[in-house]
Amino acid sequence: MTKKLWGGRFQKSAEEWVDEFGASISFDQKLAAEDIEGSIAHVTMLEQCKILSQEDAQVIRAGLSRLQEKAAAGDLAYSAAQEDIHLNLEKHLIDDVGPVGGKLHTARSRNDQVATDMHLYLKRNVQEITELIGGFQEALISQAEQHVETLAPGYTHLQRAQPVSFAHHLMAYFWMLQRDRERLTESLKRIDVSPLGAGAMAGTTFPIDRELSAELLGFSDIYPNSIDAVSDRDFILEFLSDASILMMHLSRLAEEIILWSSEEFRFIELDDAFSTGSSIMPQKKNPDMAELIRGKTGRVYGNLIGLLTILKGLPLAYNKDMQEDKEGMFDTVETLKGSLRIFEGMVSTMTVQTERLTAAVHSDFSNATELADYLAAKGMPFREAHDVTGRLVFTCIQRGIYLKDLPLSELQEASPLFGTDIYEALAPENAVARRNSAGGTGFEQVRRQLEQAKANLTGA
Numbered sequence: 001m002t003k004k005l006w007g008g009r010f011q012k013s014a015e016e017w018v019d020e021f022g023a024s025i026s027f028d029q030k031l032a033a034e035d036i037e038g039s040i041a042h043v044t045m046l047e048q049c050k051i052l053s054q055e056d057a058q059v060i061r062a063g064l065s066r067l068q069e070k071a072a073a074g075d076l077a078y079s080a081a082q083e084d085i086h087l088n089l090e091k092h093l094i095d096d097v098g099p100v101g102g103k104l105h106t107a108r109s110r111n112d113q114v115a116t117d118m119h120l121y122l123k124r125n126v127q128e129i130t131e132l133i134g135g136f137q138e139a140l141i142s143q144a145e146q147h148v149e150t151l152a153p154g155y156t157h158l159q160r161a162q163p164v165s166f167a168h169h170l171m172a173y174f175w176m177l178q179r180d181r182e183r184l185t186e187s188l189k190r191i192d193v194s195p196l197g198a199g200a201m202a203g204t205t206f207p208i209d210r211e212l213s214a215e216l217l218g219f220s221d222i223y224p225n226s227i228d229a230v231s232d233r234d235f236i237l238e239f240l241s242d243a244s245i246l247m248m249h250l251s252r253l254a255e256e257i258i259l260w261s262s263e264e265f266r267f268i269e270l271d272d273a274f275s276t277g278s279s280i281m282p283q284k285k286n287p288d289m290a291e292l293i294r295g296k297t298g299r300v301y302g303n304l305i306g307l308l309t310i311l312k313g314l315p316l317a318y319n320k321d322m323q324e325d326k327e328g329m330f331d332t333v334e335t336l337k338g339s340l341r342i343f344e345g346m347v348s349t350m351t352v353q354t355e356r357l358t359a360a361v362h363s364d365f366s367n368a369t370e371l372a373d374y375l376a377a378k379g380m381p382f383r384e385a386h387d388v389t390g391r392l393v394f395t396c397i398q399r400g401i402y403l404k405d406l407p408l409s410e411l412q413e414a415s416p417l418f419g420t421d422i423y424e425a426l427a428p429e430n431a432v433a434r435r436n437s438a439g440g441t442g443f444e445q446v447r448r449q450l451e452q453a454k455a456n457l458t459g460a
Contacts (some may be wrong), residue, residue, distance in 0.1 A: 020374065021337045023080040027327050031085050032071040034120040038113060039089070040064050041216035043104055045197075051107060051206050056100050063097040064104075073362070083115075086110045107208050109200035111230040111318040116196040118329070120217065122239055125333045126184050132340040133246075134182045134457055137174050139348040141453055143171045147447050150354050151361045151428050162369055163361040163428040166352065168441040173253050174453050180246040187242055191235045193326065194219035198229035201317035208280050231317040236329050240304040243332045250339055251297040254290040255347070260285050266356045271349035274342065276323060290347060293339045300335055303328030331431075361428040365393050365401065370431045371403060371422070378417040 040061060047057035068087060082088040087110075094101035144167035154164040194214035197204070203226045203429045210222045223229035262265040270287055270448050278284035312326050368389050375385035392414055396402055411418040424430055434443035439449070 008257055020080045022086045023082075024323050024326070025058070025078045025080055025082065025088055027330060028085045028114075028117075029078050029088070030330055031114075031117040031121055031326075032089065033068070034077065034117040035085050035089055035113070036064055036068045036071060037120060038116045039104055040068075040216065041213045042108055042196060043397070044216055045107060045209055045213040046103075046206075047211060049207055049209050051208070052103055055166060056103055059097050059100050060093070060104050063093045063101060067092055067097060084114075084179055086113050107197070107199070107204040107206040109198075111200050111228070112198040114193045115198075115215070115230055116194060116233070118236065118326070119191055119193065119195065119219070122235065122329070122333075123188065123218075125337075126188055126191060126239065129333070129336050129340070130181050130184050132134065132337060132344070133177050133184075136340050136344040136347070137177050137181075137453070137457060139344045140170050140174045140177075141457075143167075143347055143350070143352070143453075144174070144446075145450060147352055147354070148443055148450075150352065150357060151432055152357045153360050153364060153366055154441075160364045160366045162441075163366050163432050164441040165432055165443060165446045166357060168446050171446070171449055171453065173249065176249040176252075176454060177246075178453075180242065180249060182238075183242045187235070187238045190238060192220045193235075195229035195232070196222075198223060198226035201227050201230050210286045227317045231314070231322075233311055233322065233325050236325055237304070237307055237311070240300070240307060240328065240332055243336055244301050244304050246336065247293075247297040247300045247339065250343060251294045253343070254294040257290045257350075258287045258294070261285075261290075266362075267353055269351045269353065270346060271351075273349065274346040289342050293342060296335050296339060300332050303332050307354075324414050365396070365403065367403060367426045367428060367431050374425045375415060375417055380417060 043052065043060045043064070045055050047054060052060075067076070070092075076088075076092060078085075078088045082091050090101065090105065093104065111343070142344040147166040147170070150165050150166040152166040152169055154162045154169065155376055162203045194210065194217060196213045196217070197208050197210035201255050201353050208304070214220075214222045257268065257270070259265055270285070270290075272285075274287075274289045275285045276288040278286065306328050307325055314321060371392070372382065372385040372389040375388060376382045380388075392403060392406065395410075396406065404423060408418065408420060408422070411422060433443050435446050439445065
């Protein structure tokens with residue numbers, strides 16, 4: 001007969017390598033704190049509902065408290081023979097308090113137990129991740145406030161497009177992160193639901209109080225359907241989806257930081273603490289942390305696709321396949337936390353090369369739209385103005401000069417609408433300052449945007 005806690009009907013034990021293949025303790029031990037927390041709430045509920053005696057409940061709670069201390073100190077040993085965190089902790093409890101520890105599992109299944117653990121784990125970690133996003137947003141605001149009037153080339157298709165405030169460019173990422181923070185915060189509504197008491201899949205004959213155990217665990221609601229309670233992993237999928245979008249945003253900024261710190265751009269310099277060198281080329285300063293985050297984005301995407309694939313063909317309710325739901329979740333949580341901490345430090349400490357940025361916007365054709373707008377404002381149809389400007393740009397390219405270098409006489413040959421004020425309009429500083437439409441790159445608009453961003457962070 002097998003010695004498993006569930007082994008009463010089995011006459012033969014699996015070989016050790018089979019046990020190891022089926023065990024999840026190598027990774028689900030991360031849920032030890034949540035599992036004990038759930039057990040304390042469960043035994044308290046059983047006592048309140050008079051399913052367990054006060055004496056038994058007190059003995060079990062005391063044992064769980066000792067397990068809690070040991071788990072927090074890293075003093076608990078785990079065995080693949082006990083398969084998972086639930087059975088490992090139950091065995092430790094029974095070893096400590098005796099057979100009465102076996103009463104803890106009354107009116108409960110590992111199916112609702114593990115689901116409860118993951119809800120608790122994600123609730124705690126999503127709240128922490130949203131705080132880390134806020135810290136990164138503060139770093140972006142801090143850098144942006146220093147560079148409201150620092151000009152930078154704006155790009156489309158990675159080609160010079162129009163000059164912008166460097167702060168305006170940075171703040172685009174603030175608003176991406178704001179949406180990420182809102183998405184994750186909104187997902188808490190679906191994470192903050194208790195499956196505890198759903199049993200294996202059909203509920204229980206014991207007179208339990210699911211609302212009480214949910215309240216003890218700080219959940220705002222319970223699942224209304226026991227089958228859904230143990231088979232639902234939508235809350236993890238939603239987290240992984242939100243995480244993938246967040247990592248996509250981080251990867252886009254990582255790509256720009258990698259470009260900006262290259263010799264070809266030289267728009268920023270990263271702090272040494274967030275760079276590495278080469279083992280063979282002494283001059284190198286590599287943006288490895290940004291590259292690593294860009295690469296880690298792929299593994300987060302993979303975690304989402306992996307779980308979607310696991311769940312797509314599963315019949316209700318619980319299936320062993322669902323054991324594979326945890327490692328990707330754990331990995332994504334740690335990846336997000338690490339990436340956000342790195343980015344907060346990397347952006348806070350980077351040096352913006354303002355002279356290089358200024359030189360860049362004075363040596364390109366990113367002010368061409370200003371020339372076309374100038375003609376349109378004088379009454380020329382914009383399509384005609386666009387054509388005139390394009391031909392002037394071509395002339396400049398052939399001669400190796402820029403629009404500001406064209407004498408007024410040549411401009412007036414292209415159109416008599418040009419006056420001496422065209423040179424003022426072509427100045428990058430004026431081109432940026434004048435774009436004061438709502439949400440534009442004009443300096444006053446950027447300052448308003450910064451105030452709005454600070455208000456969003458403080459909840460004002």
